[in-house]
Amino acid sequence: MALLQIAEPGESAAPHQHKLAVGIDLGTTNSLVATVRSGLAVVLNDELGRPLLPSVVHYEADGRNEVGYEAQARQALDPRNTIGSVKRFMGRGLHDITHRESMPYEFESSAEAPGMVRLRTAGGVKSPVEVSADILRTLRLRAEVALGGQLVGAVITVPAYFDDAQRQATKDAAKLAGIPVLRLINEPTAAAIAYGLDNAAEGVYAVYDLGGGTFDISVLNLSKGVFEVLSTGGDSALGGDDFDQRIFCWILEAAKLLPLSVEDARLLLTRAREAKEYLTYHGVAPVTTRLNSGEVVDLELTTETFGEISQTLVAKTLQPVKKALRDAGLTVFDVKGVVMVGGATRMPQVQHAVGEFFKQDPLNNLDPDKVVALGAAMQANLLAGNRAPGDDWLLLDVIPLSLGLETMGGLVEKIIPRNSTIPAARAQEFTTFRDGQTALAVHVVQGERELVSDCRSLARFELRGIPPMVAGAARIRVTFQIDADGLLSVAAREQTSGVEASVTVKPSYGLSDDEIAGMLKDSLAHTKDDAFRRALKEAQVEAQRLIDAVQSAIKSDGELLSAEQRTRVEAAIIKLQTAALSESRRHLTLAMDDLEAETKDFAARRMDKSIRRALAGKSIHQLEAAGNPSQTQVSKGEAE
Ligand code: ADP
Ligand code: MG
Numbered sequence: 001m002a003l004l005q006i007a008e009p010g011e012s013a014a015p016h017q018h019k020l021a022v023g024i025d026l027g028t029t030n031s032l033v034a035t036v037r038s039g040l041a042v043v044l045n046d047e048l049g050r051p052l053l054p055s056v057v058h059y060e061a062d063g064r065n066e067v068g069y070e071a072q073a074r075q076a077l078d079p080r081n082t083i084g085s086v087k088r089f090m091g092r093g094l095h096d097i098t099h100r101e102s103m104p105y106e107f108e109s110s111a112e113a114p115g116m117v118r119l120r121t122a123g124g125v126k127s128p129v130e131v132s133a134d135i136l137r138t139l140r141l142r143a144e145v146a147l148g149g150q151l152v153g154a155v156i157t158v159p160a161y162f163d164d165a166q167r168q169a170t171k172d173a174a175k176l177a178g179i180p181v182l183r184l185i186n187e188p189t190a191a192a193i194a195y196g197l198d199n200a201a202e203g204v205y206a207v208y209d210l211g212g213g214t215f216d217i218s219v220l221n222l223s224k225g226v227f228e229v230l231s232t233g234g235d236s237a238l239g240g241d242d243f244d245q246r247i248f249c250w251i252l253e254a255a256k257l258l259p260l261s262v263e264d265a266r267l268l269l270t271r272a273r274e275a276k277e278y279l280t281y282h283g284v285a286p287v288t289t290r291l292n293s294g295e296v297v298d299l300e301l302t303t304e305t306f307g308e309i310s311q312t313l314v315a316k317t318l319q320p321v322k323k324a325l326r327d328a329g330l331t332v333f334d335v336k337g338v339v340m341v342g343g344a345t346r347m348p349q350v351q352h353a354v355g356e357f358f359k360q361d362p363l364n365n366l367d368p369d370k371v372v373a374l375g376a377a378m379q380a381n382l383l384a385g386n387r388a389p390g391d392d393w394l395l396l397d398v399i400p401l402s403l404g405l406e407t408m409g410g411l412v413e414k415i416i417p418r419n420s421t422i423p424a425a426r427a428q429e430f431t432t433f434r435d436g437q438t439a440l441a442v443h444v445v446q447g448e449r450e451l452v453s454d455c456r457s458l459a460r461f462e463l464r465g466i467p468p469m470v471a472g473a474a475r476i477r478v479t480f481q482i483d484a485d486g487l488l489s490v491a492a493r494e495q496t497s498g499v500e501a502s503v504t505v506k507p508s509y510g511l512s513d514d515e516i517a518g519m520l521k522d523s524l525a526h527t528k529d530d531a532f533r534r535a536l537k538e539a540q541v542e543a544q545r546l547i548d549a550v551q552s553a554i555k556s557d558g559e560l561l562s563a564e565q566r567t568r569v570e571a572a573i574i575k576l577q578t579a580a581l582s583e584s585r586r587h588l589t590l591a592m593d594d595l596e597a598e599t600k601d602f603a604a605r606r607m608d609k610s611i612r613r614a615l616a617g618k619s620i621h622q623l624e625a626a627g628n629p630s631q632t633q634v635s636k637g638e639a640e
Contacts, residue, residue, distance in 0.1 A: 019152040021182065021384035022143045023190070023376025026132060026156055026170065028087040029212025029239070030343070031055050032370060033139040033154075034377035035147060036386065041194065041374040043367075044146045051370060053142075056084040057134045059123030067138040076266035079104035081121045085213055086135075088236070089117050089128035090173075091165035129173045136177035153182040155380035157372050160186040160218045161232045182383040188218035189227045190375030191341045195363055198225050203336035204328075208354055208362065210317060210344040213239040217321045219328045219335075223504075228483070233324035238316060240276070240344035246309045247272035247301065251287060255297050264291045275301050280346045307349050314353045321357065338362040343369040403458070403480055403488060406443035408433050409541040410452045411534060415480045418448065427479040429495075433545070435552055436468040440476055444490050444503070449522065450530040451537070463492040465499040471545070539588045543580045546592060547573055550599055553606060560605045565598075572598045 022044070025032045030052040034043045043051045050069070058071035059081045066074065075082045083105065089097060094117045100107055106120040119126050136156075143151060156179075158170050167184055174181045188207030192198065197205055202223050209216040216234040220227045248269050252258060260268070267289060275285040279301065287299040325331060338358045344350065345368045354362050366374065404414040407430070415426050432440065440463040447455030466474055475495040482488045491502035550573060554561070561569065572595040579591035 018386055019384040020143075020147045020149050021152050021377075021380035021386065022139075022147075022154045023373050023378065023380045024136065024139055024154050024156045024179075025187070025190070025370075025373035025376060026087065026136065026158075026173075027055055027211060027372075028085050028214050029055055029241075030369060031135050031139060032373035033143050034370070034373040035143065036377050036381035041377045041381075043370050043373055044143055046142055047145075053135065053138060054084075055087065055135055056082060057086070057131050058082040059121035059126065061122040063123055065123060065134055067134055076263060080106060081123070083119060083121070083126070083131050086128045086131040088213075089119075090132060091163070091167070091169035092117055092128070129169050129176060132170070132173035133176035136173055136179055140177055140179050151179060152384050153180040153380065155182050155190075155376040155383060156184050157187045157190045157376050158184050159214075159216055159232075160188050160229045161216070161234070182380055185376060185379055186218070186227075186229060187216070187341070187372045188220055188229070188232075188339070190373075190379065191339050191371045192220060192222070192227055192375065193378055194366055194371045194375035195337075195339055197222060197337065197339070198227070201336065204230070204330060204334050205337045205339060206321070206325075206335050206358065207339045207341055208317075208321070208345065209234075209341035210350060211239050211342040212344070213237070213241050215239055215317050215320065217317075217324045219324050219330065230330070231324045231327035233320035233327065235316065235320055238313070240273075240342075242313050243276050243310050243344065243347065244269055244273045246313065247275055247287075247306065250301065250305070250309050251297065251299060254299050255295075257291075257295065257297070261292060264293060267291065268297070271297070276306070276347070279303055279306050280348065303348070310347075310349065314349055317350075318353065318357055332358050335360075339371070340364045340368050341371055401446045401456075402448055403444065403446050403482075404455075405430070405478060406441075406445055406452045408544075409537040411537050411541075412445055412447070412450055412452055412455055415478070416482065422482045425479065425481040427477055430476045430478055431472045432466065432469065432474045432476075433471055434548060435470045437471065437474070438466045438468055439464045440466060440474075440492065442478065442490065442492050442501070442503075444480075444488070449526060450534040454522075454526075454530075458488070459490070459503045461490075461492075461501055461503040463494065463499065463501040465497070466494045467497050471548075536583065536585050536588075539585050539592075540580045543576050543588055543592055546595060547576060550595065553599075553602065557602075557606050557609065560609065561602055565602065569595070569598050569602065 020035070022033050022035045023041075025034075032043050032051060032053065034041055036042075045051050046053065046068070053068045054072045056068065056071040056075060058066045058074040058078065060066075065071075071082055072084075075084060094100075094107055097107070097117060108118050108120055108125060117128065119128075119131070140151060140154075154174065156170060156174055158167055162170070170184060171181050187209065191207050191209070192205055200222065203221070205220045205222060205227075207216075207218045207220065209218070214234065214236050215238040216232065218232045219230040221230050222228075248265075251268055251272060252260070257264075257268075268291075271287055271289050275287050278285040283303050285301045285306075287297060287301055289297050291297065325335075335358055338354060338360065340351070340354065340362045345354075345362075345364070351362060351364060402414045402418040403416045404412045405428075407413045413428070413430075415428055416424055430440070441460065442463060443452065443460045444458045445452055445455040446458050449455050463476065466476070476492055477495055478490065478492045480488065480490055489502060489504040491500060493500040550569065554566070554569070558566065572591070576588075576591040576595050579587040582588070
């Protein structure tokens with residue numbers, strides 16, 4: 001069981017019609033697009049067979065632009081008009097961007113969206129959304145060429161810590177690129193899905209993502225196929241680039257190369273990155289190049305030296321890891337698995353340090369720079385409706401069926417109506433039915449019908465420890481909350497005493513689309529029928545409440561009735577009990593009227609008695625504690 005559902009009503013995929021859906025990892029350094037082919041997630045390469053698209057866009061004065069490797073090649077020559085790492089600016093204002101002066105860009109605040117950052121380029125003023133859209137458009141074209149058709153939609157990944165503005169900006173970029181967004185999902189969740197952890201044992205997983213310029217750690221909890229982000233952390237200025245920088249410095253020192261022109265510095269940085277990547281697979285990396293200055297560099301970098309000069313960087317990643325665990329209230333021993341994400345986690349010293357820290361071998365058999373895109377593709381495939389038979393994944397955008405509570409008489413009180421978009425939260429107050437009731441059975445149900453017996457039971461729990469009060473006096477606030485992953489939690493809280501109880505449920509657990517469609521059809525066919533039955537049930541509940549109240553009044557103040565009166569009242573109770581069993585609402589109403597008429601006098605006498613008691617110096621509180629029905633809603637039926 002994992003996440004997934006889709007299909008707006010009437011939009012469900014025709015059988016055997018495969019919809020073209022992709023997953024996109026819109027990365028700070030590199031972006032990728034992947035899809036599911038014959039049940040297997042694969043990254044789609046460019047026409048030269050390269051899987052990665054560097055997240056770099058170069059803008060020219062004639063309005064054209066280049067994206068990817070071509071743009072990257074221009075970075076050194078035309079830095080101002082070559083935008084890289086634009087993800088850092090998404091949904092951000094000018095004041096959010098630190099170290100602006102160290103960047104080669106010309107920033108400006110936008111007039112329409114004051115505070116939102118924009119970049120002045122030869123090709124015009126560009127917002128980060130537009131730059132991202134240019135990257136996404138390139139990926140869309142790549143996918144459409146590879147798949148031979150138009151995309152139905154894409155799942156795009158974002159860092160778990162992305163806020164609303166950053167997520168919205170990402171969605172806007174997709175829209176601008178002509179990509180329908182099936183859903184944004186968190187990068188660590190996508191990576192976990194790629195590893196199939198959503199089908200794994202429940203538990204806590206850590207996702208360690210060391211990319212080009214950023215480090216992210218996420219702690220996820222998997223429960224019933226749904227990942228919940230417990231905590232996130234990281235360092236937005238720590239990544240593979242910093243390792244390049246260390247090697248660069250080592251080269252400068254070893255070859256005594258100062259001063260250096262900007263072009264030569266760029267060149268050496270590229271050599272440094274190549275050496276770093278080479279060392280992942282070899283013990284020694286050659287660093288040889290002829291600089292523009294004419295000087296020749298001819299060095300060898302060993303794994304040992306690289307390990308030494310990068311040791312503090314590796315250690316630096318572990319600080320946010322510790323903090324994220326602490327924030328989640330966990331220790332390394334609670335972590336079931338560690339997923340390695342990001343090209344920089346290929347470095348053996350990183351693998352080693354992470355394994356040592358978590359005291360287990362990290363999961364690394366998938367390509368760390370592809371894993372996010374692969375997981376996103378798997379999600380997209382499911383969201384687009386390309387489901388294999390027997391796949392009962394359910395990931396909700398809207399809740400397909402109403403969620404509610406059982407109330408007296410086996411009736412359903414809907415709290416969150418169907419098709420509410422998630423996340424959603426609603427609360428409603430309920431009260432007790434009987435005097436002195438100290439516990440409340442909360443029964444969470446799903447469905448459109450009026451009666452509990454026609455809906456699906458999701459969960460039951462009890463709220464205990466309600467202070468004894470007369471019926472209807474307790475104020476129990478029940479809150480329904482569905483998070484973005486479709487996870488429902490229901491909490492009940494008695495307002496005066498503060499006692500609480502709660503339960504977490506996955507709302508559509510095990511319900512197939514067909515079942516959902518069937519339940520909806522059913523509810524439409526029964527609307528009238530249901531309305532009648534609801535009214536009948538309500539009358540039955542009302543009748544029982546009246547009977548209870550009268551019986552409890554007789555118990556406490558029976559001496560106020562003559563023997564004859566008592567017999568008549570008891571006869572009226574029996575008549576009402578019989579009527580309550582019939583299906584006739586008219587009989588029921590008549591019998592209730594009778595009982596109320598028979599007890600009218602009795603109620604008045606009890607009222608007098610309670611006033612006398614009150615005047616004798618007792619507090620209202622004591623009266624209520626004594627369960628005097630004249631103070632409760634029950635008295636309504638008796639006195640009127
Ligand atoms: P992002 O998520 O920021 O877009 P990626 O996951 O694509 O970044 O990671 C890019 C980083 O991974 C770069 O610093 C790159 O040098 C590094 N990297 C890629 N392959 C290797 C390798 N074989 N060894 C070491 N680092 C690598
Ligand atoms: Mg990444």
